[in-house]
Amino acid sequence: MNTDAAIPFLDLVTPHVELEEELTALFRRVLHSAGFIGGPMVENFETAFAEFCDVRHAVAVNSGTDALRFAIMASGVQSGDVVLTVPNTFIATTEAISQARAIPEFVDVDEHTYNMSPLMLQRYLRNKCIRDKAGRLISLRSGRQVTAIVPVHLYGQMADMDSILDLAAEYGLIVIEDACQAHGAEYFSKKNNRWMKAGSMGRAAAFSFYPGKNLGACGEAGAITTNDSAMAANMKMLRDHGQSRKYYHDIEGYNGRLDALQAGILHTKLSHLTSWNEQRRSKAAEYNRLLSKSDAVGLPFEPSWSRGVYHLYVIRTSDREGLMSHLKEAGIGSGIHYPVPLHFQKAYVSLNYSAGDFPVSESAAGEILSLPMYPQLASEQQERVAAEVTAFVAKCRPGAAELNTLVSVERVG
Template identity: 70%
Template sequence: MSIHYNTDTSIPFLDLVTPHAELEQELTDVFLRALRSAAFIGGPMVENFETAFACFCETTYSIAASNGTEALRFAIMTCGVQPGDVVLTVPHTFIATAEAISQAGALPEFIDVDESTYNMSVEMLQQYLEERCTRSRSGKLLSLRSGRPVTAIVPVHLYGQMADMDSILELATKYGLTVIEDACQAHGAEYFSKNHNRWMKAGSMGRAAAFSFYPGKNLGACGEAGAVTTNDIGVAEKIRMLRDHGQAKKYYHEIEGCNGRIDAIQAGLLHAKLNHLARWNADRQDRAMEYNRLLANNCAIILPHEPSWSRAVYHLYVIRTKDRDGMMEHLKNSGIGTGIHYPVPLHMQKAYASLNYYTDDFPVAKSLASEIVSLPMFPQLTVDQQARVVKEIYNFTSKAQPERPEYEDNLVRAVGRVA
């Protein structure tokens, strides 16, 4: 009994060529409109995208920005966080999350992540607020670690799955904190809120939220771009000024801002792609379910966990395995691309050595960093390609499995190709 598959063609970790080829005419039309109107900064293409993206996220406002890091920085700066304040986030995320906090003048302090969802642990957040904070005479919540006021929480909707927002928002209300969502990987993800008794979109639950449109995201630009979503008109108006040199109108500067604008071509390209995002997200969800089915019998790996309150959009499909590096090398030699998101937790990064955390301060994040591997995931991924990925995972993990007669049967059932 043997498994057969054509291994001549490599399988990329991410395919950015095919979707752009499929939409070539739509995207080319955007460029031609910009050339013919010479509206390269601001104008109708930016405004139309902002309106459409706000509608998609079920928020009142969307303010496009030059990139996702700036979007998060703008959100933090306009939601009541003052220079020197502490903002809580997670160590298991891309560094842009902490950069945005630091560059807004605040201090990041970390909360470990949940063992099953890899998002901010509600239990660890509660423990931090109860045991690692005190109140000043004026009633301000102070971090015992730094002595600074704690004013905001930035949960990260990592890999396309939302954090447990009801629980985080309840703690935030109890302790007088503002919640700002890092939704940079979660375009279209949904959370069932018991407090609202309905499904709610990423970017619609905090006071503000930041999105990245880096090319590899579920909704990706052909370059750099980002956006903030909010239902707060004051936040929206201030961000519009911040991104445009603090101008309330041309040459009238209410505040000191910066150049954080999106260009019109990127906005137009994103608007064209937005019309396809729901379908692409559904395809990612289908691909994730297929991986779950194919890998269900492999006890050498841990599959992504999607709670009942979550509708993840699988920006990444991340598994855990003890011999991560060995598996990646095997898949590479088999022509299969993989990735690691992320190999070094932020509290262990040299860039944040000044925060004086110990390596073992966040054991879940530390453990994940050595075990996670991201498998190929994109809307155009085929079932046959997934079968080949899974075949090679089984081939690798079988070496570490104790010999047992049912192993080959599991492999056949998973891949479904028997000669």
Template identity: 35%
Template structure:
């Protein structure tokens, strides 16, 4: 038996006629940059999320850059975030000359521990970037209260969580700016790189639209220093098709997660995912914690079950962040989790037979 981790091939086959026709339509029209499909996608994203403004862009990483540039993050500023995330979260902070300030994670949700944020706030702190890890938003109620009390901005790194909710609102409609990624393996993925930023602030939306085209407020007239951060029309065309079926995909992901949990809940040596009562998850990953990860991964691979580790080394221990002066032991929960976490195959199309097989082998 061989199980596909993300099953992108099967998803393409489900919608291949619509997707291939949409791609061909872009090619026939030769409108490869900022074609009508881009505007169509942005309107659909606004309708889906409830956010007033959705601005597509070239990747989830560039979405974070656009958000920070829109908020005038400068060298010397500090931004509080988590060390247990993909590097783009903190890499983009450093790229703009600001300083990532890490806070350890909650041991149950793996998101930022809100009880430890305030002690890291200084006069240089300008924003908080909570990460909606594995598809579940952080405690946005607590984070918003902290931000309001200290006059800080919130940028949500929702690269893994498009379609998730907190207190009934999508995490694309929370904070000052929310970001997401449409990398192919994300819950809503395109056929290359892509992303989006969301806001309810008209001024921020206008600025981010200009920043993504080199700061232009009209052709060849540049109000800001910006980036080339547009989403290709072909990627927008793919997303326009897939977004029509995304609510169904989210529902199927939830069903898969429930089946996994029911199948694995009696295994005492495995820590299962936890979703807060106030939240729903997009289930970008179904990640468990085990003590014997390396040997277990090897065993599972031998029987046709792929796994992945998101993430094997927290950011404060990465070589590129040595200059921040952190050391092993500074964020103990992140360090423990990074040594034990393991993601199982997760996509909307995993069968009951697959889950039963994986559960049987996961001992």
């Protein structure tokens, strides 16, 4: 290996070259069958992905955004209802809520996992909501009924689902998982006394198969998982112009179908996903070892109840821009996920949030940095990345020793 070669933030070439023969044969089958939309390839992938997630149903759609939008619509959320989520996520989360004609409102994230904080959720429900005469939960901010929660399993690690589900049950709320970054992630549920997969704990869950995901298509793709047969049937109609059968439209729907070629690609890759995820976990452990001596870099925190799949390996430093520039000069790619919390985005000015409303998300947004992470990342490359991070820290000493302090994350309730 050329130790001076550039290290990309993400390598999408190598895994496809490794699977080139399988994928080429798949493409030929599609060409020869002309089965481009629907059919056995889509159905077979849905069956396999449902089994992978330990659920009864998977509904394949054309993007993760559509997956979340259809899940929210089919769950019973009504136009004008409030859906709670976090400001530290990609805008697709809130786009799906808005496109389902609901209103997003935010609760802050946990400062160690960057996922929805059950404590902040509890405070919102207790202090920022009231019950009206009909017993409905009403947001004091918007005056609208609160009906659902969308926790985001960010960076490949699940949110504290037992605590969130307990609060949802107490307040009569629907939980839809945004699992778009968490294919194969697991959570140990004390309530169920077993490890449970991302996508199996809420009323439904949305997955994205954007090419850079742990399970990525060669284009746009998504899926919804659920154990609710009625929801699954409704979502199948929503994705296909509201058709219950050809040319019979029970509702007005959308064109949100997944094409057969992408389904076949995903089904082919699915057999490799567990191995790829284990490689990501191994790479994350190696990064942890290599970077553990640097007291000015905050490492990812994985609670005992979590088995993350490291869609991203995210560190934290008080001189994020300086470190990013240093890595770039050394030929090492990096990324920021995400630099601007959603409540600061111009698209959501109408929600009337202010600086300081979500201090953890706001602070993290200026300090988080994603290092190269993919199954094919070589140990020599990781050593070089870690050496450059360590060299920059030693030179600058930003004085953030507290960032690397391991802490316990307590569940609520």
